[in-house]
Amino acid sequence: xxxxxxxxxxxxxxxxxxxxxxxxxxxxxxxxxxxxxxxxxxxxxxxxxxxxxxxxxxxxxxxxxxxxxxxxxxxxxxxxxxxxxxxxxxxxxxxxxxxxxxxxxxxxxxxxxxxxxxxxxxxxxxxxxxxxxxxxxxxxxxxxxxxxxxxxxxxxxxxxxxxxxxxxxxxxxxxxxxxxxxxxxxxxxxxxxxxxxxxxxxxxxxxxxxxxxxxxxxxxxxxxxxxxxxxxxxxxxxxxxxxxxxxxxxxxxxxxxxxxxxxxxxxxxxxxxxxxxxxxxxxxxxxxxxxxxxxxxxxxxxxxxxxxxxxxxxxxxxxxxxxxxxxxxxxxxxxxxxxxxxxxxxxxxxxxxxxxxxxxxxxxxxxxxxxxxxxxxxxxxxxxxxxxxxxxxxxxxxxxxxx
Numbered sequence: 001x002x003x004x005x006x007x008x009x010x011x012x013x014x015x016x017x018x019x020x021x022x023x024x025x026x027x028x029x030x031x032x033x034x035x036x037x038x039x040x041x042x043x044x045x046x047x048x049x050x051x052x053x054x055x056x057x058x059x060x061x062x063x064x065x066x067x068x069x070x071x072x073x074x075x076x077x078x079x080x081x082x083x084x085x086x087x088x089x090x091x092x093x094x095x096x097x098x099x100x101x102x103x104x105x106x107x108x109x110x111x112x113x114x115x116x117x118x119x120x121x122x123x124x125x126x127x128x129x130x131x132x133x134x135x136x137x138x139x140x141x142x143x144x145x146x147x148x149x150x151x152x153x154x155x156x157x158x159x160x161x162x163x164x165x166x167x168x169x170x171x172x173x174x175x176x177x178x179x180x181x182x183x184x185x186x187x188x189x190x191x192x193x194x195x196x197x198x199x200x201x202x203x204x205x206x207x208x209x210x211x212x213x214x215x216x217x218x219x220x221x222x223x224x225x226x227x228x229x230x231x232x233x234x235x236x237x238x239x240x241x242x243x244x245x246x247x248x249x250x251x252x253x254x255x256x257x258x259x260x261x262x263x264x265x266x267x268x269x270x271x272x273x274x275x276x277x278x279x280x281x282x283x284x285x286x287x288x289x290x291x292x293x294x295x296x297x298x299x300x301x302x303x304x305x306x307x308x309x310x311x312x313x314x315x316x317x318x319x320x321x322x323x324x325x326x327x328x329x330x331x332x333x334x335x336x337x338x339x340x341x342x343x344x345x346x347x348x349x350x351x352x353x354x355x356x357x358x359x360x361x362x363x364x365x366x367x368x369x370x371x372x373x374x375x376x377x378x379x380x381x382x383x384x385x386x387x388x389x390x391x392x393x394x395x396x397x398x399x400x401x402x403x
Contacts, residue, residue: 110148119302120293147296154238161238189227219247220341221361240319254310263287296387320358371395
């Protein structure tokens, strides 16, 4: 007997079908992973390249900044100063550092030197008569004494730092003649002048001179200084002074004194050889000496004077270049205080301490009835330690006083 061939394949085992299904699912997952991985690489790779380039750029910028900082203390890199040796902050890899502090250093004969020093004339001289006040200022480089036995290679108006006190009456025309006897460009900036600075305050080249005029229309006590860039350096080296523009209606007083506050930043002690500017100290505002009228405690050995019952007027300018003066008279109050040198408005009364900002001024009247010795200071007492103290001797009494 013959049997027909079967039309059905033998049944496949169930477990084999499951294996094939699993393999198919795995292939799909692998393809999906590969797809997403490719997308991720395409996105991440450019980002990584951008980050690497940015990091390299940041390193380059940091290296440039470090190189700039290392040269920032060098005066030779500034216009016109290549011939001024020694005027640097000490340098180290990656930046600058200040020389040690020379604050308060003095030779053994400092007391004798202080007594022999001719004090800067603080008494306000009369204003010139007439409609025009003629002012001639020679700009020069010279060596000055800033404390007993301490010398400094300064840049000056005239031969002193501060320069000459200028006294004019409100409304006078001030005719200024500048003569540059120094080795580099210099100029002048009068805070009392309302004038186009690009015209009047432009640089005067070595060996040259210029003349300009302005009307002293605003009363007060004002700073003048060299404005040649960088003005910070020219001021720190001694190119500043005071101009008093006096109105006609101030109360009468018996004595008038002009005080200019300033800071000195030394790159050496200044004993065996003159010091010059330590730019790093100046940038960090860490002076070695702070003075009234350019010389430490000169009015302690050579006091200003008055008699009992007198009213004394102080015209105070802070030449800076950076610190504020906090004017205070020990044993007295400021009976009248024209803050900011504002002589248009009424004064404040009975002030204990009056701030005078760098580049600013103030006018202060003090009436003292009792004989005695009255120190005048900046009540920022670090400045007192660095030389900013003087004495007002009322009644010509014997002795001295420290503060």
